[in-house]
Amino acid sequence: xxxxxxxxxxxxxxxIPAVKDAAGIDIIIAPPFTSISSVAAKAKGTNIKIASxxxxxxxxxxxxxxxxxxxxxxxxxxHVIIGHSERRQYFNENDEIINKKIKTSxxxxxxxxxxxxxxxxxxxxxxTFDILNREMESGLKDVDGDNMVVAYEPIWAIGTGxxxxxxxxxxxxxxxxxxxxxxxGNKADEIRIIYGGSxxxxxxxxxxxxxxxxGALVGGASLKTESFARIVKFRKID
Numbered sequence: 194x195x196x197x198x199x200x201x202x203x204x205x206x207x208x209i210p211a212v213k214d215a216a217g218i219d220i221i222i223a224p225p226f227t228s229i230s231s232v233a234a235k236a237k238g239t240n241i242k243i244a245s246x247x248x249x250x251x252x253x254x255x256x257x258x259x260x261x262x263x264x265x266x267x268x269x270x271x272h273v274i275i276g277h278s279e280r281r282q283y284f285n286e287n288d289e290i291i292n293k294k295i296k297t298s299x300x301x302x303x304x305x306x307x308x309x310x311x312x313x314x315x316x317x318x319x320x321t322f323d324i325l326n327r328e329m330e331s332g333l334k335d336v337d338g339d340n341m342v343v344a345y346e347p348i349w350a351i352g353t354g355x356x357x358x359x360x361x362x363x364x365x366x367x368x369x370x371x372x373x374x375x376x377x378g379n380k381a382d383e384i385r386i387i388y389g390g391s392x393x394x395x396x397x398x399x400x401x402x403x404x405x406x407x408g409a410l411v412g413g414a415s416l417k418t419e420s421f422a423r424i425v426k427f428r429k430i431d
Contacts, residue, residue, distance in 0.1 A: 194225060195416055201228040204418060205235040211422035213240065219408070220425055221272055221306075222415075226260055233269025244272035244306060247280060250293035252301070262301035272304035274410075276332060278348045288331030295336050304340040306410070307332060308389070309369075313349035322368055329372050338377040342385045343369060344410040350390030351412065359399045362388050366405035394423040402430040 196204065201224050212220060223244040224232045233243045245268075249259035265273060275298065276291040295305055309328040311321045329343070345365055347357050357365070366386050374381035388400055389410025400406055415421040 196224065196228060198228050198231050201232050202235055204416075205232060205241075207418040208422060209236070209239050209241065211418055212425050215240065215425050218425055223272075223274055226265075226268075229265065229268040229270060237269075242271045243269050244274055244304075245270045246274050246277070248273045248275065248294055248298055248303075250290065250297045252297065262298045262303055266301060266303065270303065272306055272342075273298050274306045274308065274344075276308040276328070278308060278310050278346045278351055282348070288328060291332045292334050292336070295332065299336065299340070304342070306342045306344055306387075308344045308346050308410070310346035310348045310351075310390075316347070316349060321365065325365070325369060326372055329369070329376065333376060338373070338380045338384050342387060342408075343373065344387045344389050345369060346389040346410065354391055356391045356393075356396055356400075357388070359403050362400055362406055363403040366403065370405050392424060394420050397424045397427045398430050401427045 219242070220240060221242045221244045222232060222236070223246045225246065229243060229245060236243060245260070245265040248262050248265060249256060251259070252261050252263055262273070275294045276286065280286045295307060298305060309325050309332070311324040315321060315324050345362070350356050366388065369386050370381060373384055377384065385407035386405055387408035387410050388406050389412065392400065392409045392411050393414050397409060400409065409424060411421060411424055414424060
């Protein structure tokens with residue numbers, strides 16, 4: 194919940210030229226609902242795509258305050274973030290609701306950025322893989338893997354300054370890849386798994402060097418042009 198329309202437009206004016214030469218990188222920005230149309234118009238014709246931060250699972254009706262897949266498509270979105278940890282934590286979204294949102298969004302042709310992750314309590318109890326497997330099984334029930342990105346968000350690392358070490362990230366991402374292969378077979382190699390948890394310019398290079406980390410879901414560091422552009426243009430470490 195950041196940036197008014199003028200602030201978002203100002204950000205784009207700086208960000209677009211800063212990343213125009215980022216070859217081979219998919220860049221997606223997810224502004225608040227109020228800024229989507231304006232940001233999409235500014236990004237038209239560039240290498241930047243637009244996502245919604247959330248969506249509702251019905252296409253229309255008496256659901257005051259909600260926004261349908263068709264509405265965000267109409268605003269210029271190509272993707273939608275579903276199951277973000279903050280939606281789960283603050284708005285009580287469960288696996289069933291998330292599954293419904295994914296199905297309706299896919300029906301409308303939106304690319305899915307599907308978020309999963311464990312709390313610190315769950316990690317310390319040794320339940321990380323159980324939690325992630327459940328969230329994938331339930332959230333992706335009867336859903337094909339086309340145009341799908343899975344985002345691993347260790348909830349204990351979001352906005353805390355803590356970050357999973359590259360070794361921790363790789364261990365979890367490898368497990369997620371294994372589970373996706375169970376769900377989708379060979380299509381698992383086409384599904385990107387991205388890391389989200391206090392990604393910064395200082396740690397992005399080491400995280401992106403992990404074999405099963407295909408990208409980043411960036412939070413606070415995406416609010417400033419310089420830091421976000423540096424993350425987009427990460428340096429490959431052999």
